[in-house]
Amino acid sequence: MSDTVDDVLETVAAVAPDVRGGLPGRRLTEAGVENPSGESVTAADVHADELFFEALGAIDGVAEFASEEREAVVDTGDGAPGEGDVAVAIDPLDGSSNLASNNAMGTIVGIADESLPAAGESLVAAAYVLYGPITTMTVAREGTVTTSVIDGGEARAVEEDVSLPDDPVVYGFGGRVPEWPDAFREYAREVESELKLRYGGAMVGDVNQVLSYGGIFAYPALESAPNGKLRLQFEGAPIAKIIEAAGGASSDGEQSLLSVEPTDLHQRVPVHVGNEAYVERLEAALAD
Known part of the structure; x- marks a missing residue:
């Protein structure tokens, strides 16, 4: 293999x-x-x-x-x-x-x-x-x-041995702000006062910014897309594999994206990846 x-x-x-x-x-x-x-x-x-x-x-x-x-x-x-x-x-x-x-x-x-x-x-x-x-x-x-x-x-x-920097610098959040859940919107307000916005509209580019500088990328659940927009099989899980191997964390809002059991090839999922502290804060915010 x-x-x-x-x-x-x-x-x-x-x-x-x-x-x-x-x-x-x-x-x-x-x-x-x-x-x-x-x-x-x-x-x-x-x-x-x-x-x-x-x-x-x-x-x-x-x-x-x-x-x-x-x-x-x-x-x-x-x-x-x-x-x-x-x-x-x-x-x-x-x-x-x-x-x-x-x-x-x-x-x-x-x-x-x-x-x-x-x-x-x-x-x-x-x-x-x-x-x-x-x-x-x-x-x-x-x-x-x-x-x-x-x-x-x-x-x-x-x-080699790439890892997320210990001092996060950037964030990028997808979706229209009015469609964000209230809990995520509150979390975003905190993050935007701590990190610099870097969002280009392609997950690979935005995640690479996070991997290079530290921080968090998210495409959360939306009012119009409660299961998120990104696909678990083609985007969420592979990116989670990379970020977690680099010392970071991933989450669908409750658990690691690597732990999500797929039910459909094109299944969508909320995606949050980045430095562990920011992902843990996000999960806590969504759980309140």
Whole structure:
């Protein structure tokens, strides 16, 4: 299984430049369809999904592939997750709505040793690629986090044993303020007096700010979306895996995102990740 995880991560790094290279020509092009979560899909989403599916689905040892852009899990091998093979869940292009404004985007990957949908506790590795001024990949594996620069389709480690700074600096909260629950709104007022706002509209970019400077990212439950907006399988659990491996914490408001049992492949969940003290304060605020 370890060799397969290596292959998956190396393949993600190899495909990332092609995903990035395909963005300019698809900047303002809609695909004319919606994904299973009811969101409009851009041509860049479709292109990224197709690239990753073709490359990851061809790896021996990858038994299942699931994407935010696909309705169901695709069987890609003869084996089964947990019997030496793995399942891969991916958000091919996180923050694709940022294409119009030329802001950061990313790719999020979870690698599980159980069939999908799988709880975060079954993730053997997780990663995100950030398409910023440079392309980087941050990987959580075996309890440690490594950040690499992707150059020429290969990942070169630039920081190992990554951990959240002890002195938090930034926060980023998604959703419209009028739709926040009262308890979260009160918590946000406290946080905004302590930390600097950094929010760009792509989870990968916002979480990377938290990982770099310390703090908290949240996309809470909303009045219009009581289960949150982000997907557990494709966004919440993989990001939680990375943040917790870096010494931070995650929560759906009551428990670690890694402990949430999935009931549906495209299940939504409130997401709160960052320095442990801020996540614990948030859980206490929501419990009052």
